[in-house]
Structures are given as C-alpha cells and as structure tokens.
Amino acid sequence: MARWALRRAAAGGVLLWLVATLTFALVSLAPGDVASRLSDSRISPAVRERWRHDFGLDRPLASRYASWLGSALSGDLGSSWTHHRPVTDVLAESIPNTALLASLGLLLEIAGGVAFALAQLRRPHGAADRFITVVSLTAYALPTFLVALGLLYVFSYSLHWLPSSHLLSPAGELATGWARTRDLLAHLVLPVLTVGITGMGAVARYLRGSLLDERTQGYVVAARARGCSETRALLTHALPNAMLPLITMIGLSLPFLVSGSLVIEVVFSWPGMGQAMYAAALSRDLPLLMGGTLVATFAVVVGNALADLAYAAVDPRVRV
C-alpha cells in the first residue's frame, strides 16, 4: 500500500511537472510578449519597460522557468493581474463552489444513469429499453450550454420557480442558518441538474452494455436458479460487478466534469473556478490561467488516484 502510494505520488509529480512546463512553454513561447499584447499604443515605452520588469520578462527564459517551477512547488502561483491578489487566494475562494457543484452533479449523474440502465434491463430490447436508449443518446449529445439555457428558460424566465444565477440571492447573503441553506439549495438546483442531465446519458449507455454482459454470466443465472427475483438478481448480483468499471470510467471522465462545469458556471454566474478561469481568459490574466490549469490538473490526478483506491476497496481481487 505504502509502495503503491509512493509510486502513484511519483508518477503524479512527473505528470504535474510536465503540465507546469507545458503551460509555461505555451505562455512564454507564444508570439509577442505579454507586455506588448496587454498594452495599447498610447502607453509610453517607459511604462512598458517597467511592466516587462514587473512581470520578470527582462530575465532570461531559463531563470523565469526555474522561478515559476520553484514558487509553484512551494505553493505560490504568483499574483493575479486582474484581482491583484495571490492566485492561490482567488482559487481557494472559488474551488469549494466548483467542488460542491461538481460532486452533487456527479452523484445525480450516477444515480440517474443507474436508474436508466436498470429500467432498460427489466426487459432488454423492449419498448422502454428502446425509448430510454434514444433518451440517453440525446442527453449524451446535447451541448451543456443548451441544457443550461433550456433549464434557465423554462424554470427561471418562464415559470419563475428558481433563481437564474449566482450562489446566493442578496437576501440569502444576509440570512443565516436554514434560510441561507435553502437559498443556496434553490440556486444549486439548475446547475446541478445540468451536470446530471448531460452526464447521465454516458453513464446509462455504458452501464446498459455492461449489465447486458453480466446478466448472462454464470453467477447471475445461478442466483436466478436459486429463486432470486429478476430485480434482485440484477440489483444485488449483476449491478455491483457492472459498476466496477464505472469507477474507473468516472475517474477518467473527471477532466470532462471539470471542463463541463466551466460552461455551466459561466451560464449560471456560479462563482467557481471555471468562471474565474473564463474571466481570466477574457482579460488575459495569465498567472491565474496558468495556476488554475495546474490546480485543476492536480485535482484530476488526485481524483484518479482516489478512483483507483475505491476500485481496490470494492474489488477484493485488486490489491494496491
């Protein structure tokens, strides 16, 4: 276990170093340096020189690379050009919001996908199965932003049931306790639904195929022969085994979950990491963009390791 953790950490470290190098290379080797791109012609050359000095652009490439790596290692990702605060502070404020949205969305996605697949497997190739196949294919193919806008249009603009944006309403900001929680939950519904709807199609498609294979396996047939009902055979015998590869699949789909959250956060003005990154891209806040990419990759690497741990925990054949 300790050796596994050590090996994983080493591999993850190499991976993060590659990503850090890559983002640095992209930013520093892109044509035209930052100071010239940021400024317009009305800014005097003297000011531009000072900027180049402030950004450290007058130092050689190797020394810039060394200091970027060194400070990143010590947990300092530089200072945001638009927020005028350390990048880590900006990210620390927004990451919990993204984590909340993504984790609830992931739960809904898995629950929805499992429910779909089980409903399909009650009678494979029957009418319900075919209908849900079409539904989950459509859900898989719908662009995230279209789902988000559709939900906004129906539940917010037309029916006025749910708030359209932000984490809390102005009244909710001031409230405490239950009133505040309820306000937060109301704001969570539409973004979480968007994550769930766009993700559950893929889960259902995958799980259906996997369950179809499992249910003809000997142990499921044996369970049926012992008098298990079809539902019980599916739920307690086939499903746990069919879910195993799903853990790996979810681990691998984490980058897409984080990417998808970006669009959803922008549509719903959700103050998460994705929105911070989007604002940074529009204002060319490169330190925040580089730091955010690195931190998001770190989260994915940790998430993948956790998925492997979870796999080993539920499958006794796998030892880490």
Place this chain on the structure above:
Amino acid sequence: MSATTTRHLGRSAHLVANGPRRLRVGLLLLTSLLCVCSLGPWWAADPSAILDPRVAALLPPGTSRIVVERRDGSTLAAESIRRDGDVVVALRGGAEERLDASEIAAIRETSYWLGTDTLGRDVLARLLHGGRVSLAVGALALFVAVFVGVAVGMAAGLAGRTVDAVLMRLVDALLAVPMLFLLILLAALFRPSVFTLVAVLGFSSWMGVARLVRGQVLSLKSRDFVLGARAIGCGPLRIAVVHLLPNVTTPLAQDAALRLGDLILVEAALSFLGLGVQPPLASWGGMVAQGEELVMGGWWVSLFPGACIAATVVAAALIADGLGDLARAQRHA
C-alpha cells in the same frame, strides 16, 4: 477511377447497405447534415444581412415580412402594405410610411422559417452558414488529431522503450488537463480564428488516438506479417504505413467517429463562450450564445443551432456504435 477505388467504393456501399442499422442511420444523418450545410448557402439568404431591426427583429419561426425594393436600389421592410391610389402605405413597427408607387421597383415577401434574431438576421441562413463552419472546423481538427495521434502512437509502439515511455507520459499528462481550461488559456494567447481553432483543437485531442494506435501496434508488431516484412528489409516507416496502418483502421474509425462528436461539442462550447469562431462569422455554438434573445422569449435563436449540434453528435455516436457492431459481427462470422 481506378479499379481499386471502385472496388473500395463498392465495398463501402455494400457495408452501408447491409451493415448494422445504427451505422446506416448515423451515416445517413451525418451525410444529410453535411449536404444541407454545404449546399444550403447557395440558396439561403445572406446570413449577415440585417433587414431592419425595427421590423424584423426576433420574429418567431414561420413569420414573413414584405420587402419593398426601391428604384434607387435601397430596400425597406414592412409588416404589411396596402395601396392607396398612387401611394403605397407600408406599416413599419407600428408607424405608417407612405411611399410613392413610381419609386417602387419590386415587392416581395420573405419568409423566416426559423425566425430571426435581435438584429433581424435570418436564423435559417445563419444555421446553414454556421453549420459549414462548425462541421469544417470539427472535421479538420479531427484530421489533425488523427494524423498526430497515429504518428505518435506508431512512434511509441515501434521506436523502443525509452521513446515509448517519454511519449506515453506526455499523453498521460495532457489527458489529465481539463481540455477546456487548456483551450481557454490558448484562446487568451492566440487571437481566435478558424485556423488557430483547428490547430488548437486538433493538437489538444490526439492523445486518445495515440494511446489506441500504440496499443494496437504493440499487439501487432510481433505477428508474422510484421516479422516477415522486417525480414525482407522493410524500414520502420514502411512497416508503419503499409503493414500496420491498414490493420488499425477499424478501431481507428470507431474512435474517430466518437472524437468528431467531442470536437464538435468542444468547438461549440468555445464559440458559445466567445473564444472560438468570431462574429460576424456564424457558427452553431456562437449562435446559441445569444442569450439576450432567450430572456425576451426568443427560444428559437438558441434551440435550432443547439439541436443541429446534438444531431451531429448523435450521428457520430451512432456511426461509432455501428462500426462496433460491424466489427463484432465480422469477428463472429
């Protein structure tokens, strides 16, 4: 046309006609989207034509407007017109405008089958023009991704353990980066254009292809036909292109179909965010982004391009599934 091409075409046609249903439906859907979008602009109206926001803004699908062409070449849009002696009275945005009949060259009616946006642009025309852009960006980026991916995968599979380890660590690293984060970083560095978009999308999605090709190459390279080719003195490039490539086409095609769907979705997301295809050029993702229309009840401006994106992705997924069915059927046959 050479005999080989004809045979290949004949074989593909045979596969499509007798192949799995999902493959047929997917190919039909994708081909019709391609045909409509590539031919459409020849008969659809000018997508950037702004008729008259006062009269033609945010019209629901199926509305029509009357266009009066004056003798001096200018045009005027109206909700309705009636004749009053020598004068033509045009109703425009609630106000009446009187025109001299002798000034008028022609009067025609324009129908907006899919409505108009807030600027009074025809949604159908923009949909067809935008489809050309979205599909072309997706297809070209796919081409880049497959090309780079096959090259890297072959190199990793054939060039020995050190090269393999280095390339695969790079693939792992790039796969762990949330793609949209990397893409918006690139969008901040390079001014978005169709060319940079194709390059950026292509160079950020070859990793899966590389992994797939490497796996196939590793399992194929000790097979007799490869050893035989090596024994008669074939170089690695010849082995890769002539002997290995034809053997990876089936999984490659399946992967490419799924990847096309992903690329179309990512391009749409980027254009939606304003970091992809730039106005005035229309693209499906960019068309959905006109959120202000939605607040005013103009659902059609977002819905139709969004549905086109979804249809393309469905077609791609069906093709991938169908190719899987086909491979399975051939294995069992």
